Amino acid sequence: MSAFKIFDITGSGMTAQSVRMNTTASNIANANSVSSSVDQTYRGRHAVFAAELSDAKRMQGDDSVGVKVLGIVESDAPLNVEYAPNHPLADENGYIYKPNINIMEEMANMISASRSYDTNVQTADAAKQMVMRTLRLGQAN
Amino acid sequence: MAISFEKAFGMHPEAMLVRDRRAQVLAENIANADTPGYKAKDIDFQQALNNAKSRQSGAMSRTHEQHFNISTSSQYDTKFRNPDQPDTGDGNSVDIHRERNAFMQNSLEYQASLSFLNSRISGLKKALTGGGQ
Numbered sequence: 263m264s265a266f267k268i269f270d271i272t273g274s275g276m277t278a279q280s281v282r283m284n285t286t287a288s289n290i291a292n293a294n295s296v297s298s299s300v301d302q303t304y305r306g307r308h309a310v311f312a313a314e315l316s317d318a319k320r321m322q323g324d325d326s327v328g329v330k331v332l333g334i335v336e337s338d339a340p341l342n343v344e345y346a347p348n349h350p351l352a353d354e355n356g357y358i359y360k361p362n363i364n365i366m367e368e369m370a371n372m373i374s375a376s377r378s379y380d381t382n383v384q385t386a387d388a389a390k391q392m393v394m395r396t397l398r399l400g401q402a403n
Numbered sequence: 404m405a406i407s408f409e410k411a412f413g414m415h416p417e418a419m420l421v422r423d424r425r426a427q428v429l430a431e432n433i434a435n436a437d438t439p440g441y442k443a444k445d446i447d448f449q450q451a452l453n454n455a456k457s458r459q460s461g462a463m464s465r466t467h468e469q470h471f472n473i474s475t476s477s478q479y480d481t482k483f484r485n486p487d488q489p490d491t492g493d494g495n496s497v498d499i500h501r502e503r504n505a506f507m508q509n510s511l512e513y514q515a516s517l518s519f520l521n522s523r524i525s526g527l528k529k530a531l532t533g534g535g536q
Contacts, residue, residue: 264427271427275434282437311438327431329438378437381503385430388510392426395517396419400524 265396267326268389274314274328275382281331282309282375286368293363298351303359306337306368337362411523415516417455421448422513428481429506432497440494443484443502450480 285307292304314330339362347356425446435441486496 264423267427268430271430271434278434279437311435313435313438313441326427327435329434374437378499381433381436381499384503385433385506388506389426389430392423392510392513395514399517399520 263393263396264326265389265393269386271326271328272382272386272389274330276379276386278309278311278329278331279375279379279382281334282311283372283379285309285334286372286375289361289363289368290365290372292361293365293368294360296349296351296358296360298353298358300341300359303341304361304363305341306339306361306363307334308337309334408527411527412520414452414456415520418452419513419516419520420455421446421451422509422516424451425509426506426513429502429509432502433499433506436495436497436499436502438495441497442495443486443497444481445484445505446481 289306295304297303310332311329312332314328315325341362342360344358344360345356346352346358349358352358425448428444428446432443432445484496487498487501490496
């Protein structure tokens with residue numbers, strides 16, 4: 263019955279979205295983490311999604327395509343360099359380095375991830391109802 | 404009058420199989436709504452139902468363990484959906500609202516088949532027991 267596979271699919275979707283939510287949370291939390299060199303500065307992290315088709319399943323002809331997180335990449339957008347000679351973390355030239363994170367972008371990303379997570383939950387819920395009703399088929403109603 | 408289960412249930416068991424499979428395909432679309440390069444798929448219900456009704460599984464008998472099993476792959480032909488809008492830049496063609504509506508409609512149709520079967524079964528039960536439990 264395919265309805266059982268829906269739980270695997272929505273489960274993989276929920277995992278992927280929560281990884282995305284996780285990276286967003288750490289981006290937002292570190293948005294103001296200042297450092298005194300380019301190397302030590304926190305950079306925005308983003309999860310990369312890919313459709314996952316299990317080869318073992320494809321052989322059997324009942325493929326199901328879930329989501330997997332290929333990896334988490336660090337953004338290579340330029341860092342925000344600020345001239346603040348009085349800052350305790352300023353380097354010898356008086357510059358501090360702030361992460362390349364756009365808070366607005368991250369907020370939008372968070373909302374999108376949370377909506378997608380919700381959608382997956384609702385899909386699993388609907389699939390559960392289908393299975394439950396099928397199990398009760400033929401019983402007194 | 405002979406009671407025939409085949410005739411009593413009509414095409415609903417096959418229809419439910421196809422609906423079940425379609426629910427899976429739509430769930431895949433919903434789960435992959437944010438995956439770059441993913442193309443939305445769907446099942447041609449009419450064709451899948453015809454295949455299911457004629458039991459045309461297209462299965463080949465396997466005489467060796469290393470033969471590929473190509474039985475059910477042709478039974479439910481999944482096709483790519485025509486996107487409503489041009490590519491937004493990441494090659495993903497899932498329209499989440501469309502997919503959610505299709506999923507809801509599909510599960511309602513599944514439940515319609517279920518309640519039809521339920522009433523048929525209770526009718527048959529009544530005929531078998533003579534109405535008095």
